[in-house]
Amino acid sequence: MTGDYVLRCVLMLCCALLSANASNWLYLAKLSSVGSIRDEETCERLRGLIQRQVQICKRSVEVMDAVRRGAQLAIDECQFQFRNRRWNCSTLETMPVFGKVITQGTREAAFVYAISAASVAFAVTRACSSGELEKCGCDHNVHGVSPEGFQWSGCSDNIAYGVAFSQSFVDVRERSKGQSSSRALMNLHNNEAGRKAILSHMRVECKCHGVSGSCEVKTCWKAMPPFRKVGNVIKEKFDGATEVEQRKVGSTKILVPRNSQFKPHTDEDLVYLEPSPDFCDFDARTPGMLGTVGRQCNRTSKAIDGCELMCCGRGFQTQEVEVVDRCSCKFHWCCYVKCKQCRKMVEVHTCR
Template sequence: MDMKTVLVAVCLLLVSPITGHWWAVGSHVVMDPTLVCKKTRRLRGRLADICKKEPALLKEISKGVAQGSKECQYQFRNRRWNCTNVRRSLKKVLMRDTRETAFVNAITAAGVVYAVTRACTMGDLVECSCDKNVKGRGRLGVLSPDHAHAATAAAATPASGAAAPGDWEWGGCGDNVNFGYRKSKDFMDAPYRRNSDIKTQVRRHNNDAGRLAVKNHMRTECKCHGLSGSCTLRTCWRKMPPFRDVGNRLKERFDGAAKVTPDNDGHRFQTEGPTIKPPGRADLVYLEDSPDFCRPSRSTGSLGTAGRRCNATSPGVEGCDLLCCGRGFDTRRVAERVNCQCRFRWCCEVTCSTCLVRREINTCR
């Protein structure tokens, strides 16, 4: 699917949030490229500005959506629901407010933050640049409280030479995560701003949890300066964590997500049980229990697990007992030719033999 098609899906599906909105970017939807953002007359505020005036930003947002979709499929590759991008399935999943929906919303918002921030650093957007606002120089303890955590990380950064701990300065070109956070919020939350029901509150909460999974875990990187590698001074800047770390962190939040119910005023939520710890901003929340995804279901979007590969020796979610939902599995033996006994010959050649490797493939019934 080309980028114009992606932009069509992003703009047009945002107009109707209940149909699966932005996640149709990851499905096999083919739409007329001439319809790109033509319906912006139905949009308002910052979202309309993005569609009408910032095509380059919209392109980066689309990349972020795709990155979030890819990470979702990686994180759920071994589970009964594998974050499929089959439209008829994903649409049904996203119409509910389950754990899976919470993760999809969070990882998408995180992907948008990531892609837009990276574009700022690379100079691909005229609206922003890398972050040069963090300034200062000196020893650990001299900086303002806002920079204390980053300063600790900078002082602990391994470096060659015998520089005194804390001799460093802010510099370089840091990742402008605040701009990425802002644009992700404009884009992801805009369709729901006028609504104040519990579903809206839950979706906006999970969107923000995804954004915070990037913003709250920025890293400090440093470079040494000095004669002969003496590292008499270190220049440090802030950088986003690898997106795989973001996905791993949100997957942990998925596993510990809290079920919530409407509060008395109907505009806020509370945990379902009084003994459950109230969720923080970075936690995921959901309103309804997930289906088991064992068998195909049109109503839930489940495709079932028949035909999925499983691990017969694993007791975990990828094991045949759990993944196949107790239906059993079939085993077939395959043989593959692979390179083996490779040797390096001077100079400069690597020679390998060909070996026949036999292995078993298990698939759910």
């Protein structure tokens, strides 16, 4: 092998590792709070941040607790959306929090990057609207009378600030010099797709004013959708994600569908570089690859949560367990609900 060839291999490996570890900041979710940060030195001690993120932390110390909440929001939403799949977004106590599962350019990695970028934009925007941050507040660009005739008022969510902060903080590693690998392009695309899942579903909320509940005057403001809606949108994009490859057009490197018969993806679609593993078996060499042994499954379902697919054909075992539920609930004036505790036996199916 020539020296140039070896150098190119080393550079490609470094780029891949840098991109693969770009989500280490999600480790902030393991902290109870970073709201007590009062000086720049604390930013140096936060695990999971690269140097450029540390610099952003020092410039925007007050925003970091919102970033921590965003990291937790991303993990929670990932676990909700994938609760019935073989890989269910289980986390580790080490970095990266999802293990090496997302170091490959799969659909699952695409989802994690998209939901993470969206969660930071969402959490920072919410912090702006709540008055938590001095650097931002409501979106004052939304004012006056709308073409529909209502008055813009109230506190419109400052999504522009949240998106801009997410772009600077989450994308910083991929945007660093030399990050033009296929994986870096994939991450950047999916990060932006995650943020667009919020932008494309902003809604108008209104309140009526007038005598006896009439709507003589209606004031409205722009609000973000619930984050569950954002998660649902990104999960739909996951299901229809496009497999891509890098291609050079002039001096620019872009991602195009690997199958030329597929229509080009949009900015709101998720893209991936390689097929996912089956996630059936535990793999000690790949932290986060836990397999499905012991997972609960649905005996009657034919979908991925069904015992046949979830258990990868290994079969399942059934046992009866006692479940305690609230029942016979009654409303008492005023003002509480009193319930009894009912016990029943249910069948639980788990993969062998």
